[in-house]
Amino acid sequence: MVVASVVLVSSATGCGHADGGLQGAPAASGTAPASAGPSQPVPPSTETASTASPPARDEVPAPISQASIPDEAPEPIAARALEGRIVVLDPGHNGGNASASTQIDRLVDAGTLRKPCNTTGTATNAGYAEAAYNWDVARRAARLLRALGAHVVLTRKDNHSVGPCIDRRAAIANAAEADAVVSIHADGGPSRERGFHVIHPALVPGLTNDIAGPSRRLALAIRRAYRSGADVPYATYIGRQGLDARDDLGGLNLSDVPAVFLEGGNMRNAQDAALLSAKAFRDRAARSIVAGLSRFLAEA
Numbered sequence: 001m002v003v004a005s006v007v008l009v010s011s012a013t014g015c016g017h018a019d020g021g022l023q024g025a026p027a028a029s030g031t032a033p034a035s036a037g038p039s040q041p042v043p044p045s046t047e048t049a050s051t052a053s054p055p056a057r058d059e060v061p062a063p064i065s066q067a068s069i070p071d072e073a074p075e076p077i078a079a080r081a082l083e084g085r086i087v088v089l090d091p092g093h094n095g096g097n098a099s100a101s102t103q104i105d106r107l108v109d110a111g112t113l114r115k116p117c118n119t120t121g122t123a124t125n126a127g128y129a130e131a132a133y134n135w136d137v138a139r140r141a142a143r144l145l146r147a148l149g150a151h152v153v154l155t156r157k158d159n160h161s162v163g164p165c166i167d168r169r170a171a172i173a174n175a176a177e178a179d180a181v182v183s184i185h186a187d188g189g190p191s192r193e194r195g196f197h198v199i200h201p202a203l204v205p206g207l208t209n210d211i212a213g214p215s216r217r218l219a220l221a222i223r224r225a226y227r228s229g230a231d232v233p234y235a236t237y238i239g240r241q242g243l244d245a246r247d248d249l250g251g252l253n254l255s256d257v258p259a260v261f262l263e264g265g266n267m268r269n270a271q272d273a274a275l276l277s278a279k280a281f282r283d284r285a286a287r288s289i290v291a292g293l294s295r296f297l298a299e300a
Contacts, residue, residue: 141287
């Protein structure tokens, strides 16, 4: 039996990703890249800012009440099914980014271009920050993954620090030799549009040749589990059928292991915002991520 390990890593995207997202209050965020040559329209950014803080490994979130478990939960997963596996969970952005613009605006290598170290992420109209959402879902997912025997690594240790930068987040997962990486985000798209999408690395010669295939399989597993478990439709404004291949995200370009970004919903849409702001939904989202990871790792 193999022992599973889970590593949590944060990134910035259209949800206010550090890979080029906007900073400050509720702004449409995404994984927009920093310019490297002529300026051109860029999609929302998905990565986060950096700090010198080491990743948190064993912080355990408060118990999830039985009442918060949805009626239609993902299919059951065998006890200790992830023994010997290593999973990196990357909660995008960080709560302290807004007060550290000098640090997070610093350009870092993103593989195909240079981008800001991180961004603040987006927020709902009511002020619920994406960074807080990412952190809460990541902690819930980490607890569930550890219960299944996985070794989980979080790319940040709290939600009041700064960063880490997008390149550092990728380095954390690579150093852990993770079996899979899921960067957790929420998007900041058009207010009349809603839904979730999963970002996987496009084929970039010399960078993602070895992970593009496995990462797409991970994206398909996460998409399937999230669609059925979280009961959120595919995004109506970006990607295709809930999938989007990107070549401008440092968290994907610099990864040596299968990695994806999950944009769990659109914080700028009232219906999605209500879901993302609810604890019961965040529990459902976490369980769906775990179900997707379990399926991918069982077939890897």
